[in-house]
Amino acid sequence: MPSSVVHAGFALLLAAGLLKGAYDRPALAAVLLIVVLPEVDSLLGPVMSGAHRTVGHNFVLPAAAGVLLYYDTRVRSTSALRERVTDRWIRVAWVCLFVHVFAHVFLDWAHLEGVNALWPLHDEFFRLEGEILLSTADGFVQTFVDIELDPETGERTVDAGGTGTTESVHVNNPVEPDSPENLADADVIDRRFPIAQRGWRLYLIAVGVFAVVARRFQGDPPTEKM
Structure with a gap:
């Protein structure tokens, strides 16, 4: 990061x-x-x-x-x-x-x-990931927001890069260099700044x-x- x-x-x-x-x-x-x-x-x-x-x-x-x-x-x-x-x-x-x-x-x-x-x-983490481009074959293409339509139900789903919630996402940092579960079992804790x-x-x-x-x-x- x-x-x-x-x-x-x-x-x-x-x-x-x-x-x-x-x-x-x-x-x-x-x-x-x-x-x-x-x-x-x-x-x-x-x-x-x-x-x-x-x-x-x-x-x-x-x-x-x-x-x-x-x-x-x-x-x-x-x-x-x-x-x-x-x-x-x-x-x-x-x-x-x-x-x-x-x-x-x-x-x-x-x-x-x-x-x-x-x-x-x-409560949901989002990551900005994708690309925007002009293609001679596909025209305008963007993948930052993925919109899918279920052909059977007609239900529309939108994926804007969701990665999880506070219960499932852990971003390593010097205070908690790994997930709490892994820290409890670690012999040596490597805190990197x-x-x-x-x-x-x-x-x-x-x-x-x-x-x-x-x-x-x-x-x-x-x-x-x-």
Whole structure:
């Protein structure tokens, strides 16, 4: 699975492009904190089956946070958040929310058993796996969502990459490097803290760091003389 370092590398890239007018060390620190925070759900593994990739890895909670943030800062006549922070930090809050979804949850959605996308409304893990292509023989082809129609009953079934529920899915992590059943019988427990398990992941880390360093040395364009 993508490590926290890979998530951070992707987050740095997004921050460099999105933190317009609010790009500084405190804002970057906030972005990096938010992007690694979902991994805390692995600590709940010993007390909640399937907690990792569930509590901190879904689309329901960030969607609810986005609605609340929009309502408080755009709809209410008096914003509780604006009374406590400047407009700059409102921008940072939106970027942090975007980074959480796209630099963390979306990446994990496409790896191993996926994420419990609709938790706590619906308990089922989904993995984003498939392809979209144009074929001279078959035309437009997509396999991310498989729709089948039973010719006898006419019943339609939709498979969006479901992999199981919290009772059947275990995603290895340093807190629980294997399923609880296997851990109980293991003589030696190998707890691995991944950094870059694929070449593209190392590349993503390097590009994220490069973007931050390059932006640090960028200056304002010279003014044209009339």
